[in-house]
Amino acid sequence: MEQAEPLTKIPEEDTVFESSQANIVLPSDKPISVQARALAILIMMAATLGFINGLDFASPESGLVRPHEFIYRFSEQAPPSSAVLDGVISNPDGSSTELYLVELVYMNGTVYQNTTDEDGNFHFENINPGLAELWIHTENFEKGVQHRILLTPPVPGIEPIGFSKIDVLMPTAAEYEESCEGENSTCVPWVDMTSEEMEMPLMDPQAGSLYFMLGFMFMGLSVLAGAFAIIGFRNGSRGLLRTGAVVVFFTQGHYYTSCLLGLLAIALSFAVPSRE
Numbered sequence: 001m002e003q004a005e006p007l008t009k010i011p012e013e014d015t016v017f018e019s020s021q022a023n024i025v026l027p028s029d030k031p032i033s034v035q036a037r038a039l040a041i042l043i044m045m046a047a048t049l050g051f052i053n054g055l056d057f058a059s060p061e062s063g064l065v066r067p068h069e070f071i072y073r074f075s076e077q078a079p080p081s082s083a084v085l086d087g088v089i090s091n092p093d094g095s096s097t098e099l100y101l102v103e104l105v106y107m108n109g110t111v112y113q114n115t116t117d118e119d120g121n122f123h124f125e126n127i128n129p130g131l132a133e134l135w136i137h138t139e140n141f142e143k144g145v146q147h148r149i150l151l152t153p154p155v156p157g158i159e160p161i162g163f164s165k166i167d168v169l170m171p172t173a174a175e176y177e178e179s180c181e182g183e184n185s186t187c188v189p190w191v192d193m194t195s196e197e198m199e200m201p202l203m204d205p206q207a208g209s210l211y212f213m214l215g216f217m218f219m220g221l222s223v224l225a226g227a228f229a230i231i232g233f234r235n236g237s238r239g240l241l242r243t244g245a246v247v248v249f250f251t252q253g254h255y256y257t258s259c260l261l262g263l264l265a266i267a268l269s270f271a272v273p274s275r276e
Contacts, residue, residue: 032236035272039265040233043244044226046261050251051222053258057215060208061200064254067208068150068200075130078153078162083129085151087166089120089136096120097170103135115139129153129162131201133194136168143189145171148197152207164204222251222258242269 056063085104089097097120104112104124116122129151137144145168152162171179176189225248232240249262 032233033273035268036233036236036238036241039241039245039268039272040229042261042265042268043229043241043248046248046253046258046265047222047226047229047244047251049253049261050225050248050258051219053251053253054215054218054220054222056254057218058212059215060211066200067211068203070211071150071152071203071207072130075151075153075162078129080128081126082154082160083127083151083162083164085122085124085127085164085166087122087168089116089122089168089170091170092172099139101137101139101141105133105135107131127151134166134168134202136170137190141188143171143176144191146190146192146194148194148201150201150203150207152204164207166202166204168202218251221247225251238269238272238274241272242266245269 056065060067089100089102091097096118097116098118100116100120100122102114102116102122104114104127106128110128112124112127114122114124130153132149132151134147134149135144136147147168149164149166152164154160154162171191175191179189179191180187225244228240228244228247231237232244245262245265245268248265249259251258251262253259253261
């Protein structure tokens with residue numbers, strides 16, 4: 001019987017590590033896509049327009065839109081006989097305005113009349129909101145003044161009646177004299193202020209408060225949308241960019257420019273690739 005040869009062990013080899021040239025890329029290290037960059041720019045443009053619109057709303061005496069136009073649009077849709085008007089008539093010299101005749105005249109020829117009490121107060125109810133003229137004169141029609149006014153409509157879903165309080169200061173003696181310059185001795189001193197109040201008729205000072213608050217709301221939403229756009233762009237977050245696009249839609253903008261750009265931004269947000 002032949003003797004088996006002894007087993008020899010496998011020769012030892014040195015362990016060699018070789019790089020596969022593969023790199024681990026984190027989502028945050030991926031380059032920001034062109035779509036995300038374009039979306040962020042679009043949101044910032046819409047936010048800027050919305051902020052300018054808010055500044056316009058917060059400046060009732062200037063700008064493209066004024067609270068008078070805002071209130072007038074609502075008054076056109078308001079139901080009839082849904083307004084109340086109160087006010088106080090006073091003279092520059094402090095003399096009494098008791099029994100002054102106050103006439104509320106509408107463009108369609110409708111006229112309401114009332115007289116002031118001992119304190120110069122007058123009151124109208126069940127009247128139509130919107131544009132009208134206020135004619136105020138003494139009991140014997142010795143002198144008077146004419147103003148263009150805007151009556152506040154009711155707020156839908158909040159109150160059924162629109163309340164307006166308009167105080168009127170009667171003209172001075174010099175203004176009455178000026179109104180009769182070049183006229184004969186039978187001229188009735190009458191100061192017509194309507195030509196100066198065509199764009200900005202008299203209205204309740206509190207009526208523009210909602211308009212003023214809307215301005216700050218638009219500005220706040222614009223800043224918020226801009227912040228979402230910047231943070232979303234830096235992080236490449238599609239969710240933050242889409243949130244900014246939704247927020248900027250509600251900033252409105254002049255002629256609804258921010259709304260249109262916001263809709264475009266929302267649609268573009270679905271084309272932004274994910275970084276995950």
